[in-house]
Structure formats: C-alpha cells, structure tokens
Amino acid sequence: MTDSELQYNRILLKLSGEALLGNEDYGIDPAMIKRLAGEIGEVAEAGVQVGVVIGGGNIFRGAGLAAGGIDRVTGDHMGMLATVMNALALQDALEKMGVYARVQSAITINDVCEDYIRRRAIRHLEKGRVVIFAAGTGNPFFTTDSAAALRAVEIGADLVLKATKVDGIYTDDPMTNPDAEKFDQVGYDEVIERKLRVMDTSAIVLCREQNVPLRIFDINNAGALMRIVKGESIGTLVN
Numbered sequence: 518m519t520d521s522e523l524q525y526n527r528i529l530l531k532l533s534g535e536a537l538l539g540n541e542d543y544g545i546d547p548a549m550i551k552r553l554a555g556e557i558g559e560v561a562e563a564g565v566q567v568g569v570v571i572g573g574g575n576i577f578r579g580a581g582l583a584a585g586g587i588d589r590v591t592g593d594h595m596g597m598l599a600t601v602m603n604a605l606a607l608q609d610a611l612e613k614m615g616v617y618a619r620v621q622s623a624i625t626i627n628d629v630c631e632d633y634i635r636r637r638a639i640r641h642l643e644k645g646r647v648v649i650f651a652a653g654t655g656n657p658f659f660t661t662d663s664a665a666a667l668r669a670v671e672i673g674a675d676l677v678l679k680a681t682k683v684d685g686i687y688t689d690d691p692m693t694n695p696d697a698e699k700f701d702q703v704g705y706d707e708v709i710e711r712k713l714r715v716m717d718t719s720a721i722v723l724c725r726e727q728n729v730p731l732r733i734f735d736i737n738n739a740g741a742l743m744r745i746v747k748g749e750s751i752g753t754l755v756n
Contacts, residue, residue, distance in 0.1 A: 525565060525746050527565070528567055528568070528675060528676050529570065529676070531661065531665035532680050533661075534574035534575035535574050536553065545606050550610045553607070553736075556740070558647070565746050566645070567642075568669070569650065571607060571661070572661040573596045575603070577592075577596050578596055590657040590658075596653075600661065604622075604651035608620050608649055617645065618646060618648070621637070623654055623655030638650075638671075638672055650668045654667055662720040665716075666721075670727045676730050677729055678734065679715070680735075680736035681735065682736065685733050685735075686755070687699050687713075699753065703754075705721055705756070708755055721755070732751070733752045
C-alpha cells in the first residue's frame, strides 16, 4: 500500500476492556484479541502510526467496585491494574504476529512495562511500533475515555477512533429504541448538549479544544479499521 492511500499518519485507538471479552463472560477471549491484534497490525504495517488506549472493564471497573462498597480510589487503582493486564495481552498477541509493540503505563510498574514518557512514546511510533497506553491517566476518577483524548493530544494524533458495540452515534439507544436515527457526522457541542454518551464529557471537551476529530465505529465490523485509515466514512465522525 502506498502512503497516498492512507488518510492518516498517526491514530489513537480506544478499546474498551469489554471488547476483549468476545464470546467469554469474563477476562480475555483468545480468538477476539487475536483478531484485534491482526487488524491493528495490518494498519501499522501499512505505515500508520498506532497508539492504543485500552480499558479494563472485562476484569475490573473502578466505579462498579466503588458501588459495591470498595473505596473509589482503591477501586480505580484496581481498574488501572486491569488495563495493564489487557495491554500486556495485546502486546503479546501483536508480537506473535511479528508486529513490534510497547506497553507504557501511567503508573510505575517497571518489572512488566515502561513508564509513560511522551517523547519516548512518540519515538516508538516513529519507528513503527504500536504503543499501548495502560493505566488510564494514572489518576482516580478519570476514565480511559479521558486517557484516550489526553494521549491523542499529547502524541499529536490525527484522529481518535473509539471502538464500540454499535456502528456509530444515534439519537437514542438503538438497542432499546428501533426508531433511533444514526448520525453520519455530528459536532462536539451537539454531542455534549444532547448527552449522546459517546465518551465522557471531559474527553469530548478536550478533543474539541484541541481540534482532534473523533470517529465512533463498530469493533465487530471486521476490516473497518483499515477502511477508516484509507478514508472510508464508517460509523460517525465527531468534529
């Protein structure tokens, strides 16, 4: 593939922990993580620099633990550790396919991965390595959506891609309202005002202030990632 076919030089992909569940009820579905790694690897080998922020909801979710009585800060720290586990699994899946990858954590955990250092992350990207950002922002009360927006701005990503279970943004929940209409494109302010629940409001505001476009797409749509970086309009664009 020639560079002229690629519409983006550097992207930030946000994966939820639930995306790794596949057909499992808990943890990581080996078949699912292999497919995701294959799609990420294909895009990276085509010449797109790829950063990934990954959640931990398939293992622990801080807010959910807090609702069950665990201290919120403790619960969020547990959730951060879950994202490190997922990041290591994705790194392993990529490397098994011959794709170089690095995990950088927002909390210090040197025995298993690197600390997050912006300049080092950018250097990895420039060398064609996939950089997987773990542990969110490193702070409690901030979700991995906020981490995705933050890392995208810090590394100078051309586009944030959020992989979800639906094929874009709708006027209402399409799972419960069959009359919900899909947006092909929508503005940041409208997302906030209509409370469309695309990402956390703080993440949307950061993308808006830094003028970073955001595309929502269905993670179960095989091949969508490559089609997006080649310029195809898939899902919903927020700009």
